[in-house]
Amino acid sequence: MNPAQRRPSMGDVAARAGVSYQTVSRVLNEPEIVRPATRDRVLEAISTLGYTRNRAARALKTARSSLIGVLTDNLSLFGPAETTTAVETAAREAGYSVVLTSMTSEPHSARQVGAELLGSGVEGILVIAAHEGMSPAVTAAAGSAPVVVVSAQPPREAGVEMVGIDQAHGSQIVVEHLQRTGVRSIAHLAGPTDWFDAQVRRSGFTAALEHSGLDGEVVGPGDWTPRAGYELTTALIASGLPDALFAANDMIAIGALHALHEHGLRVPEDVSVVGFDNTLGAEFLIPSLTTVAQPFAEVGQEALRHLVSLVDGEHPSVQAPHTLPPRLVVRRSTRPERTH
Template identity: 75%
Template sequence: MSPTPRRPSMGDVAARADVSYQTVSRVLNDPGIVRPATRDRVLEAIAALGYTPNRAARTLKTTRSSLVGVLNDGSSLFGPAETTSAIEAAAREAGYSLLLTSLPPGGDGERQVGAELLGSGVDGILVVAGHEGMTESVAAVAGSTPVVAVSAQPPQEAGVEVVGIDQRRGAHQVVEHLQRTGARSIVHVCGPTDWFDARARRGGVEQALDEFGLDGAIIGPGDWTPRSGYELTGDLIRSGPPEAIFAANDMMAIGVLHALHEHGLRIPEDVAVVGFDNTLGAEFLLPSLTTVAQPFAAVGRAALGHLVELMENAPARADPPQELAPRLVVRRSTRPERTH
């Protein structure tokens, strides 16, 4: 019977490179103090043996795990999914690994899930807190370890800082663009009332309608899906369509486009349409969709970077990171802006 394979150790690396155990440790933890020739020899031995540091042993020695907990709701929606992917990439670049935990559908497990994360020895926690259902999750971990929430909602818990994207600004940009195209009546098909992004976008619409003196209405709420956009637009058409419809996200905008096509209305000649998120494929819709691009990669990096500052006891900045700015992407589902 062949012997059971054994995981290579630092001692194995030291023997292969003909250096001391301490030298291998220095190469792993502070390579700048090791002579280049020696460092290269150790790195070659690490690669040849397939050695990886033992996280558990390092945690016992340093009381740091280099592990970040990420708590989300398991949503497959474009925004939360993109944000989580960006956090993972940023953590890897910063030398941290992720422990990703999703809340079970329907809630009720927030306190237990938070306790499990804390019990796993994470150095800090990021919460992708898109809606009210995540509020208890934030509360469950606040005060026990550094916590940063990615959200459009201001912090409600002491010791929790928020990094987010300026949703109101994005919605304001949409209404301003539509006003410059000559639209005077705009309907916002809003998102779920318990989602912080949807609330902020609605607030930006209401502010811009008042600022520009436009006729406007808010209908819904939808549930982020194409079907909800389709059904709400069907009801709207029967009562007389506006000059422009701003859907709370691109998926709902797809439903809006389908309903308008089905009723023989031209886009943008009869009704202009705008979405939000710049979802993959938005430029290939017919017509291509004017929308708002959110800097998901940037917000993921900003959230992870700020959490690392808190975990490593770096001097705290006077203010938490500013909200990141979204960007209006104009395509063919809206009319050209007027030049006068």
Template identity: 40%
Template sequence: MTQLGGRPTPRSVDVARVAGVSQKTVSRVFNNEQYVSAAVRTRVLEAAEQLGYRLNNAARALASGRTRSIGVVALGTALYGPASLLVGIERAARETGYALRVTNTADSDPAGVAGAVESLLDQGVDGIVISEPIDEGEVSVRVDVPVLVYGAPAAFAGARAVTAGVRADLLARAATEHLLDLGHRTVHHLAGPQRWYSARDRLEGWRAALADRGLPEPSVVEGDWSAASGYEVGRELAADDTVTAVFAANDDMAIGLIRALREARRRVPADVSVVGFDDIPVADFISPRLTTVRQPFDAVAKTGLELLVHAIEKPDADPLPVSDPPVELVVRASTAPPPH
């Protein structure tokens, strides 16, 4: 071991000795390469932790020509969905051994995405994650590193793009079908702002569920993701006695909607059933407890980062196969069969 500040600094050869493996195996483990069994990987990681070994990313960057960093373009918002996905991306990146460099954009800034991408490219990132949920129009910037896209923003010139997402359309479809299976003749939709890709996906999932059963499609009402907008729209829906079921595009709007219904003496779920979207922490503690669909943020973030790292480290290889994320409907007390 070498000396640093009076303390020995462990090297990969020391980890190999303690783990009883070759130095090449240690390298494979820390580079997340294949052909290493789970038992050997665990042994190497335990030896590294025991010795206090840290991979010298700076040296590896010089040797490989990569910075071991990934840039993330994200909307600067505290909304549950985008914030939870960003946390999931950070966790997944940490597991891959890549550092994250996050650049936030502002709503209604047409140059936000392009400027953020240019800034990250100037920092020499090895890949870019676009977690920008709003349609800001055409993005004119050339990108020569792999790009992971969550949602469906405009394509970048020259980019090797891979896509991942929570498949909000499938989740919305499950929410709508739950209400139809309870016996409701149709389902109203409290939509999110249509500049958001996810709001469009949820709208399409709702429409597809109704179309598959040949059911009428009520007029769509649009909120802005806030509980206040759900409350305002809810006052309109509460005045319509034909409304027996509503799918809200997020839980906050569903909570505002429920308050408006109760103030209008429309019982939930005896008179009107309500399903939300996201499964925010408070959903299980309101009255009635909110039926909702849970977004698999961690699973989607992990899958997406695996796709991106594969594209970075094996540029000539075929993309990894991708399967749809799981659909998890959380049934609680806000849904029931329609009133007789």
């Protein structure tokens, strides 16, 4: 190999910084015990040379792979895709690399990919458990490695931790907002029955509806697509529209907006529309879409933090699901809230 193309080593860093090999190792592994001036000199040498750790060599020395497995499904959808990106970013910032595996539609796929992840040497597994079909993967991995699920529903397996977003609270803040705008009846355009997010958004809606005293109903389920929103809304137009439509995601809301426009109905003057997810571009719809924004970055960071603590042998004192709150983003597809 041409010496000019050789990958920089710790010895190269030590020589450039004027320190020992052991000092470079301490800066990489225990920086707090190295004097600040020396540490800065080593870090400058690392940056100048473009040195990166050899993970394979490190794994041989420490018996740690610094690999996290991430199992997901249906990355074409906004929620799973954003969650996966957030987890990957958080893992990279924590010094871990991600082995990403997507489920297939083949029988026993979840169990197989769970076993394959374990065979790749990952230290722990994050399962983005969006629907019931992911549960076998959690079961397959739970007994062999630390597992954290990113989900709207607590896992059934003992010892598996959950991090998620409070989907029921998302539905609640939608109903409360619509009530403050003067709405008296709401229809929830529901998502797929086997998806955990859809299940909790639906149950959260019915609970909030009962608490508010408003009239309402659940229609569907749909399949997360604009087509589903279009068809469900077209059927409601024929049978009698409520004052507001609360779609289980923004894609369903987009289909609803199209159906209302096609029938000459004004949003929000004739009917208000609310989505869920705050999908990229929701603010550029006509009218701009009121929706629920989910803290995907925070969920990724929190899930990764929980998994790393389990990998390091730390066990939280309270074994309980951890959920983060979403927030309502009010735009022009709903009327202004009343001030009295």
